[in-house]
Amino acid sequence: MNYKRLVVFLVFFLLFVGCNKPQEEVIEQKDKTITELSIPGLSSFCVDEAGEFYYYAANGDSTIYKCAMDGTPVAQFLITADVEAPETYGYYGEEPPLSALNFSALCMYGDTLYFFRGLKSSLLELNVTTGESRLVATLDGFHTVLQMAAGEHTLMMPCFTEAGKQFFVYHLDTAVLETVPVERMKNMTHGSGDLYWLNVQDEDGSYYFQEYHADTGKLSEEYASNFTYELSDLVYDDKTDLMYGMLYSAQYVCFHPREPKKVSRFTAQPVYVTPANPQIAGGRLYVPEGDTDKVYHFDTEAYVTWNEPLKGYVTSELSTTEWAGYNIDLEVIDWEELALKVLAEDKDYDFVIMNTDMAEATALRDAMAYLPIPAEVIETYWAECWPCVKQGATYNGDIWMLPLEAYAGGLVYNEQNLNKYGLSIENIKTMPDLCEAAKVLHANGEFGWYNLQPMQGTLLQNYLWKYRNEDTINFDTKEFREILNFLYSERNVNEDYSDAFYRNSYINFGRVERLEEEESLSGAEREASRKRRGAARVFLDETGARDTWSFEKYLGAEGIRVCIVPGMFGEEETVQVSSQFLVLNPNSENKEELLNFVKVMSELYIANPATFLSSNTERYAQDVVMRDVCELFRKGEMVFGWPDGLFTSYYLYAAGQVTDAEEVIKELNRVVNMYYGE
Amino acid sequence: MKLKFFTKLKLCILPAAAGLLLFYFLPFLKVLYYSVLKGQYQKEFVWLRNYKNVLTNQYFQLACFNTLKLIAICVPLFLLLAILISLLSLYAGRMGRFVRKLSILPLFLPSVSVVAAFLLVFEKVESELPIYSIFLWKYIGMGVVILVAAFSSVEPEIYEAARMDGAGPLTMHAYITLPVCAKPIQFTMILGVVYCFRTFRESYLYYGANYPPDYSYTLQYYMNNQFLKLNYQSMAASSVMITLLLAGFVALCSGRKNGAE
Structure with missing residues (x-):
């Protein structure tokens, strides 16, 4: 025995074994730590740097409130510094709007709180230690300051002026107001000292970040990101060099602004419904919820994980x-x-x-x-x-x-049209029933055409689905012969019907307005007509594209119902749900x-039931069509497919290219046995 | 230190050996490893259960039978035709050279166009004949090239001596050409077996499906379908068995030759 060779072999073998780690355990999610605070009539707020207190202004008064993070009131400051200042805001009626009357855009630097009142274009400050307040400046022409960030000697603010949205820097020492010299600037946040971080859109539509030294006017290099949306609610934490912001759909991101391509995402249950701005300080995020006047905060560390795209x-x-x-x-x-x-x-x-x-x-x-x-x-x-x-x-x-x-897959039908000719969906339990009904409609001058092609697929799928749990599927049965006979008879006898104008896989039980009739209508009439026309269509086995299977277009349409697709026999109806x-x-x-x-x-x-139909029917409008659609899903079974090419002989038979049913049965048994057996 | 000549020669083999180890032997070990596991993501050691499952599977048996049938029929035909064409082309002068060049051409044609042409010819034929024909038509040129090179290398003096002893062409080739060129012929036969496994692409295109008629269902179909089903264990087990079978076949051929020598 050559032991050296054995050792070499074992080393290689063990190396290979070692290369295949078992499936790793799933990493547990950290617990959420969410505290709920309630602020009646909240208009604007901010949090101090240490994250110990928050300050807010409320609707209808000129007071700044100071609270501990658990919501306990600590102090309140009545602001009278701009009482004597004239109103600069033009409004209709006797009372100015709350948005102009209230303090807005609260921000802090050290002990000083800055805020703005649109009614008088007044920029104010409050020393939260001494309680002294003063009018810093009257910013002529400024009525809406969207947001404000405070530095050591400067303030930066995006404002709506007559020229549109612009970013300004106000120099506290010299009382000079100047615009930020950056095009396509979308957002900003304070960094440290008089440094601000800018979020700018590139010419090609992507976004980058840039430092702006407001005191000297210097701009840093551009830090390119992978973002294709602008970030809102930007906040920078200089202790950790982390920037937080919101993309869209309340998806929050966290990243180092000099490395914005490396991003983590986080979210929290109460956050995604908030329309207002969050603020972050001391590692906590504070989000006001406009409708219910609440503030939520949670520990961002619980959600942040670093990752690559x-x-x-x-x-x-x-x-x-x-x-x-x-x-x-x-x-x-x-x-x-x-x-x-x-x-x-x-x-x-x-x-x-x-x-x-x-x-x-x-x-x-x-x-x-x-x-x-x-x-x-x-x-x-x-x-x-x-x-x-x-x-x-x-x-x-x-x-x-x-x-x-x-x-x-469902069948949409016009109940009224069926009843008009003595037909009822209750009596249409099988595929032959369906064809007969279509023929009655056709004979009465209605659109009662059908297309054999989708039917053949449905019939086969139903058959396969019924016996999917068997060891194999036997096609040499009376039941399957019935399907083949049906296809044969419909193909040969009813060619008129299979040559219908509408070939896109549906049976039409309704009267369809012609396009030229619709063209003569305008506005709401045309829309209503389009809705009726769409609703009148009777789709068969419509399983694919979202744009055609838009149940919304059937909402409110009179007489329109949805039912499952009949099988070959009444008791074999199935609804196949794919996902x-x-x-x-x-x-x-x-x-x-x-x-x-x-x-x-x-x-x-x-959050979007239009794309995913959940079992929670309370999410949907109380409409007949919607209830029917829900019923479809309730009765449905999840379908998993079979390989392409396995049923070629069946489809060739349905298309008339193969005429011997026995040959089809033999071939199907052969290939399906092979598929299951190999 | 001065190395001996043969030691130097052995050292020259090292790069090739390393490549063989890296790209053939190590992947094969991994395949071997997969073949004794329950699943790709269920790394449970199941000993030879996968082999047993594969060996008792009726479609694996069918595939083996069809593959062996293909080898048993096509490889001798391939060899015989290659020898005949090679010898005749050697006698035919310029025409022979033209035939040799022509016979190699199918190897360079895209499989799709070859199959399209054969589909027209064998439209109504429901047997394995089209695939066998494609095999012979496509690969015979390679056999001819190898054998012509081998036959040309036989010393003319040997034929001259035999002719002086009164031997005819048939006797000369039976007793001189074939024994002298036994190794190239053996190599061509092995190549033919390998080409039998490579006809899958043409067969797949000809039938246009993963599930061809029973008579054309070969091992490649079986393994390809197992691969598409992500059933790597069956695929690995059958691969190992086929590899060992082929290795055994090659070893057997070599052994016999050596014995004859």
């Missing part, structure tokens, strides 16, 4: 455009390439998006090539999901995917951030 693959073109404010590097990839990545246990991507009705989804699931999503990460969303979607997204006790958008979903790469190196992304995405989707 996330990398995702999609296996087909997507309708998804929302990425929850994340900077996503997205690339289309074919399945073979992705399978290679899975095989190689690649770490270079974080997630994959595909559809459940693709055969590959099952492969991904069965191979357990996913990072399970802890239920608590998507708790709210999960509670709202349709049962069928939840069932489809669960495998071996794991939530293996995040369902993004769900589609259900676009997101799967996390178990080998991703950004697991923590990835789960945070999932959390944020789920919050985004739950």
Whole structure:
């Protein structure tokens, strides 16, 4: 025995074993620490540098209030410094608007609080230690100061003037007001001393950050970011050199302003409904909620995790455009390439998006090539999901995917038109019933056309779905022969119907106004007509594009109902729900951030029922169509696809290119057995 | 220190050996490792369960049968035709050179266009004949090139001596050319077996699906489908078995040759 060779072999073997770490445990989310404070009539507020007190102004009085962070009142200061100053704000009626009367744009530097009153264009200051206040300046022509930041000797303020929104610097020592010499400046925040951070849009639409020394007028180099949206609510914490801001959809980001390409995101439940500005001091974020006059604060450290932009693959073109404010590097990839990545246990991507009705989804699931999503990460969303979607997204006790958008195939019909010709949806339980109904409508001069193509797919899918849990699917059955007979008879006998004008997969039970009639209408009439016309269409097995399956266009339409697609026989009706979903790469190196992304995405989707239909019917308008659609989802089952090409002989038969039904049955049995058996 | 000549020669092999180790041996070890695991993401050691599953799978058996049938029919034909064309082309002078060049051309044609042409020719044929024909048509040129080079290297003096002893062309080739060129012929045969495994692309294009007729369902289909299903364990187990089978086949051929020598 050559021991040296054995040792070398063992070393290599162990190296390989070591290269394959087991699936890592999911990192737990930190607890939220949210305190709720209530401020009646809040108009503007700020927090001192140490994060010990907050100061605010309320509607209808000239007082500045000082409170401890738990909401305990500490002091209040009546401001009379601008009493003698003349009003500069023009308004209609006897009373000025509150926005002009109140103090706004509160900000602090050291012990000095600065604020502005639009009614008199007065810039005021208050020493919070001594309680002394004074009128700093009257800024002629300034009626709305959007925000203010205070430095050692300067104030910076974006204002609306006659020239539009402009950024100004006010020099406290010299009482000089000047504009900031930067084009396309979008936002700013105070840094330290008289240094301010500017958020500027580049000529190509991207955003960069720049330091501006307001006392000397010097500008630093530009720090390019990956942001394609301007940041609002910018706050800079000079102790940690961190900048906080809001992208959109209440997605907050945190980053070093000199390295703005490296960003972490954070969010909190009460934050995303707030319309007003948050402020950060001492590592805490304070957000006023306009409608209910509340201030929330929480420890940002609980949410912040550093990360690189996330990398995702999609296996087909997507309708998804929302990425929850994340900077996503997205690339289309074919399945073979992705399978290679899975095989190689690649770490270079974080997630994959595909559809459940693709055969590959099952492969991904069965191979357990996913990072399970802890239920608590998507708790709210999960509670709202349709049962069928939840069932489809669960495998071996794991939530293996995040369902993004769900589609259900349904049939939309005009109940009134059906009744007019003695037809009722109650009697249309089978596909032949449906065809007969269409023929009656057609015979009466209505649009009762149908297209065989979508029917054949529906019938096959229903059959497959019914026997999907068997070891294999047998096509040599009476039931399947009925389907083939139906296709054969409809193809040969009713050719007139299959040559209808509307070929885009629907049966039309309604009378459709012609386009030229609509052209003669205008404005609201045309809109109403368009709505009726859209509503009158009867779609069959419409499963795809969001723009066509927009239930909103059916809302309020008279007589329009939705039902499930009939099967070959009455008792076989099914509703197949498919979904676009997101799967996390178990080998991703950004697991923590990835789960945070999932959390944020789920919050985004739950906030938008138009793209994801949840089981919570209270979210929807009380409309017949909406109730019917909800019913579709309630009855539906999540569908997972079969590979392309497996059923070619069936479709060739339906198209008339193959005429021997026995040959079709034999071929289907062969390939499906092979698929299941190999 | 002065190295011996053969030691120097052995050192020259090092880069090739390193490449072989890095790009063949180590990946193969990983495949071996996958073949004894429960799943790519369930790294549970299951001993030879995957091998058992694969060996008892009726479609793996069907694929093996079809692949062996392809080898058993096509490789001898490939070899025979290559030898015949090579010998005839050597006798045919300029025409022979032209035939040799022509026979190599199919190797450079894109598979798609080859398959499109064969689809027209074999439109109604429902058997493995089209794939076998594509194999022979496409790869025979390579066999011809190798064998012509080998046959040309036989010393003319040997033929001259045989001719003086009254041997005819057939006798000369049977007793001189073939024994002398046994190694290149053996290499061509191995190449033919390898090409049998490479006909998957043409077959896939010809049938346009992952599930061809039963008679054309070969090991590549089986492994490709397992790959697409992310069932890497079955794929790895079948790969290991096929590799060992091929290695055994090559070793057997070499051994026999050495014995004959």
